[in-house]
Amino acid sequence: MTAPSLARVPCTIVTGFLGSGKTTLIRHMLENAGGRRLAVIVNEFGDVGIDGEILKGCGVEACAEEDIVELANGCLCCTVADDFVPALDKILARAPDHILIETSGLALPKPLVQAFQWPAVKSRVTVDGVVAVVDGPALAEGRVASDHDALDAQRAADASLDHEDPVEEVFDDQIACADLVVISKGDLIDGAAAEAAGARIAAHLPRAVKVITVTQGKVDPAALLGLGLAVEDEIDARRTHHDDEEDHDHDDFDSFVVPLPEIADPADLAGRVARAAEAVDVLRVKGFAAVAGKPMRLLVQGVGPRVSHHFDRPWGAGEARRGALVVIGLKGFDRTAVEQAILG
Known part of the structure; x- marks a missing residue:
């Protein structure tokens, strides 16, 4: 017999494609x-924990650095048994009021939610709700990611491709599991574009789900937390592309790290990153840089050419001023070309 739901710690799963705005939210x-004491589990794709570093830089009492656990060893939905339970144990030892789980941009939320059905997990935590964050400007242009041109060209050139590409399937699965959809970057879309983005989402929604538009992740947490849905009890009924697969992988994507020497001009670096994304099949770039003569660390984030x-935050007293960018793109993209474009 499991413990009463009131004794369990609620967890909100925040899912969404690369660069959609999950970390900002x-x-x-x-x-x-x-007044809530929050804890966060961050699942990265790549070797450098950028999203975890961004969150740790908040400096808010509601979530100390010890309340943030990073999992950078693969997609959480694929390694849930090995990584999720130990991370959950560590977080629960901190006695939080609510847990936020930020999945990687490539993760499928359903296997993660299903892990909450395990007796050892279900007795202690419950899925309060699944929030899917989507890129408003990209959706308004008919794409689920900013740099979708390469995928469209590949599909058009190969007559045998009569199925949706992997990026679309990931998007579909995230939307299919969502209890709330958040359209991000509302300041970058006008009324007509917002309507187009909403229509794109509606076409993928399998059931009635509330959709809201936000700017800079600014939404009342009361709208996201405390939904009390116990999603693990009904997740099996939410149909996704991967329901009939025993396992899945993300072989269509790859990532690597570009070490950055100290830079002189942030705008120049941003321009080089944008040109690299336009020239190669790059979906996402994120990381940090040290700027000559500046005591503050520079956060750099790119979604396609944006x-x-x-x-x-300031560099720590004993912290090495080392920069690094994580680059995520389609499998087989030209790493050398990207690195040369970024480093100049």
Whole structure:
């Protein structure tokens, strides 16, 4: 017999494609916790824990650095038995009021939610809700990612491709499991574009789900937390592309790290990253850089050719001023060309 639901810690799973705005949304929740003690499990794709570093830089009392656990060893939905349960044990030892789980951009939420059905897990935690974050500007243009041109060209050139590409399938599965869909980057789309993005989502939604549009991740946490849905009890009924597969992988994607020497001009670096993304099948770039003469660390994030940067926190007294960018793209993309374009 499991413990009553009130004794279990609620977990919100935040899913979404690469660069959709998940980390920005979670950071806003941490900064506006409303008295809740929050903890976060971050699942990265790549060797450098960029999203975890961004969240740890919040410096808010509601979520100390010890309340953030990073899992950078593969997709959480694929390694749930090996990685998720130990991470959950570590988090629960901190006695949080609510747990946020940020999946990698390639993760399928359903296998993760199903892990909450395990007796050892279900007795302690419950899935409060699944939030899918989607890229508003990309959807308005008919794409689920900013740099979808390469995928469209590949499909058009191969007459044998009569099925949806892997990126679309990941998007479909995330939407199929969502209890709330958040359209991000609302400041970058006008009314007509927002309507187009909403229509694209509606075409993928298998049931009635609320859809909201946000800017800079700014949404009242009360709209995201405390839904009390116990999603693990009904997740098996949410049909996805991978329901009939025993396992899945993400062999259509690859990532590597570009070490960055100290730079002189953030705008110049952003321009080089944007040109690299346009020239090669790059979906996402994120990382940090050290700027000569500046005591602050520069955060760099790119989604296709859209690149943003800002100083997020001071470098620590004993911290090496080393920069690094994680580059995520389609399997087989030209790493050398990307590295040369970024480093100049």
